[in-house]
Amino acid sequence: MAHRAVHIPVVCIASIDSFTALFLSIFIAFAAFETVNADNVFSASHTATVPISAARDLRYLLYDVNPPEGFNLRRDVYIRMASLVKTLRKEGDDWVLVLPPWGRLYHWQSSNIHQMRIPWGEFFSITSLQVNVPVVEFEEFIAENGGPFIDQVLVLQNYAEGWTDGKWEEKVDERPCIDKLMYSKDKQGYYRGWFWGYEETRARNVTCISAQGHASIMSPVLQKNITATSVMLDRAETLLHDHYAGKDYWDTRRSMVFAKHLRVIGDDFRAKYLNSSDDRDFTIYSEDWTRMKAKLGSAKGGPYLGVHLRRKDFIWGHREDVPSLKGAVKKIRSLMKKHKLEKVFVATDADEEESKELRRLLPDMVRFEPSTEDLELFKDGGVAIIDQWICAHARYFIGTSVSTFSFRIHEEREILGFDPKATYNRFCGDNEKECEQPTHWKIVY
Ligand SMILES: Nc1nc2c(ncn2[C@@H]2O[C@H](COP(=O)(O)OP(=O)(O)OP(=O)(O)O)[C@@H](O)[C@H]2O)c(=O)[nH]1
Ligand SMILES: *[C@@H]1O[C@H](CO)[C@@H](O)[C@H](O)[C@H]1NC(C)=O
Numbered sequence: 001m002a003h004r005a006v007h008i009p010v011v012c013i014a015s016i017d018s019f020t021a022l023f024l025s026i027f028i029a030f031a032a033f034e035t036v037n038a039d040n041v042f043s044a045s046h047t048a049t050v051p052i053s054a055a056r057d058l059r060y061l062l063y064d065v066n067p068p069e070g071f072n073l074r075r076d077v078y079i080r081m082a083s084l085v086k087t088l089r090k091e092g093d094d095w096v097l098v099l100p101p102w103g104r105l106y107h108w109q110s111s112n113i114h115q116m117r118i119p120w121g122e123f124f125s126i127t128s129l130q131v132n133v134p135v136v137e138f139e140e141f142i143a144e145n146g147g148p149f150i151d152q153v154l155v156l157q158n159y160a161e162g163w164t165d166g167k168w169e170e171k172v173d174e175r176p177c178i179d180k181l182m183y184s185k186d187k188q189g190y191y192r193g194w195f196w197g198y199e200e201t202r203a204r205n206v207t208c209i210s211a212q213g214h215a216s217i218m219s220p221v222l223q224k225n226i227t228a229t230s231v232m233l234d235r236a237e238t239l240l241h242d243h244y245a246g247k248d249y250w251d252t253r254r255s256m257v258f259a260k261h262l263r264v265i266g267d268d269f270r271a272k273y274l275n276s277s278d279d280r281d282f283t284i285y286s287e288d289w290t291r292m293k294a295k296l297g298s299a300k301g302g303p304y305l306g307v308h309l310r311r312k313d314f315i316w317g318h319r320e321d322v323p324s325l326k327g328a329v330k331k332i333r334s335l336m337k338k339h340k341l342e343k344v345f346v347a348t349d350a351d352e353e354e355s356k357e358l359r360r361l362l363p364d365m366v367r368f369e370p371s372t373e374d375l376e377l378f379k380d381g382g383v384a385i386i387d388q389w390i391c392a393h394a395r396y397f398i399g400t401s402v403s404t405f406s407f408r409i410h411e412e413r414e415i416l417g418f419d420p421k422a423t424y425n426r427f428c429g430d431n432e433k434e435c436e437q438p439t440h441w442k443i444v445y
């Protein structure tokens with residue numbers, strides 16, 4: 001099996017600073033470890049669970065999400081698809097989830113670096129995902145499947161007529177495509193379209209399906225109506241969570257362990273600039289997520305305030321639930337005083353101008369600012385994860401209203417065992433009257 005997690009851009013090795021060198025040695029060591037284990041876990045899942053007398057067919061579920069959606073919403077859609085695969089495996093064939101390569105995301109704007117066809121192994125621990133549900137990287141699927149072909153693409157859409165009689169019910173039907181189809185037939189009769197930048201990939205058939213309901217309503221369709229080996233659900237975000245915040249949701253969420261090299265960089269940064277270490281902060285992390293059951297309130301966190309300040313499109317719309325920089329800094333100072341914290345770590349997507357202004361208003365803030373070489377290695381997605389990891393370990397956290405980036409930090413802190421009071425906080429708009437705070441979602445083990 002081809003494991004892309006081991007791939008390291010050669011250009012970077014020629015020009016490494018010491019920070020990167022440290023990272024590289026850890027990354028290489030870990031990548032080798034991952035390869036062996038991913039193979040073991042993967043083959044185990046196919047030999048141990050399938051009795052020879054009733055061998056089930058191996059089938060692949062692929063999916064993609066509406067192009068404008070960002071990294072953190074995509075992580076949420078993964079949870080819905082993992083749930084669907086679990087249902088499929090309970091009721092039928094030996095389904096495997098194919099991880100859609102990362103890339104071409106609107107927010108990933110760092111130029112001059114390659115940000116396409118990124119395997120999941122660069123951001124998440126594949127071995128950890130495997131413990132929850134069988135997954136393969138896209139390139140592995142291509143290798144196993146005998147070529148760059150997807151048998152059937154189902155483009156999910158709503159119902160043209162909306163909810164009939166204003167009544168919501170679960171349903172799924174094959175229907176004519178409502179929007180212009182983003183796939184077109186080539187001379188050989190194959191469908192061409194966006195397959196994560198893999199130009200040679202094509203589909204044998206594309207149809208539209210109107211679906212309204214939870215992810216698992218697709219199970220009977222995939223099991224009974226369709227016999228193809230590989231099926232891709234496009235616009236997978238159309239489907240809802242099977243049980244939001246239930247045990248299955250949390251199992252999948254807990255299995256989404258960040259790639260080790262990113263956690264190591266975050267931990268080093270905490271130690272070096274924030275005087276934060278797991279044993280002193282009571283944030284001991286287990287590599288094996290199934291053993292991670294920290295008691296609520298047991299985590300103390302590092303002696304700093306963690307801040308996620310979402311800007312860009314969140315301020316362009318003049319949303320009333322997002323503060324001005326001045327308003328945010330005022331809140332930050334008051335929280336530092338209240339919680340007796342001398343340091344503040346700020347994660348933000350602010351543009352250069354706003355970043356300068358923020359630095360002027362809050363000169364002593366700590367930020368993770370990667371060198372060009374580090375950025376090439378981690379990419380925008382990796383830097384975002386490092387920011388999230390550092391925020392997840394703060395004694396007290398405050399995020400931005402309805403940002404999926406902040407929500408993912410809440411979940412990470414919940415896994416680490418923080419007191420909900422130290423996690424579910426958000427900035428209020430300067431003139432916001434009712435500033436409702438985020439909901440506490442408790443882990444179901
Ligand atoms: N490094 C870093 N990147 C950030 C930060 N905030 C936002 N971003 C970037 O901006 C992207 C969009 O922010 P998200 O909150 O994830 O938004 P989304 O997933 O598009 O979903 P919505 O919040 O619904 O828009 C992220 O995926 C990051 O690439 C931050 O604090 N640090
Ligand atoms: C699946 O097959 C059943 C029975 O043949 C049919 O009634 C149903 O409309 C089909 N559903 C889809 C989504 O094609």
Ligand SMILES: *[C@@H]1O[C@H](CO)[C@@H](O)[C@H](O)[C@H]1NC(C)=O
Binds near residue numbers: 205
């Ligand atoms: C394409 O898929 C649809 C839905 O499964 C099916 O009805 C149709 O016959 C398929 N077309 C071809 C050419 O296989």
Ligand SMILES: *[C@@H]1O[C@H](CO)[C@@H](O)[C@H](O)[C@H]1NC(C)=O
Binds near residue numbers: 275280
């Ligand atoms: C770091 O934290 C420890 C214990 O919390 C404290 O004793 C020490 O003085 C701190 N070091 C610095 C440099 O702030």
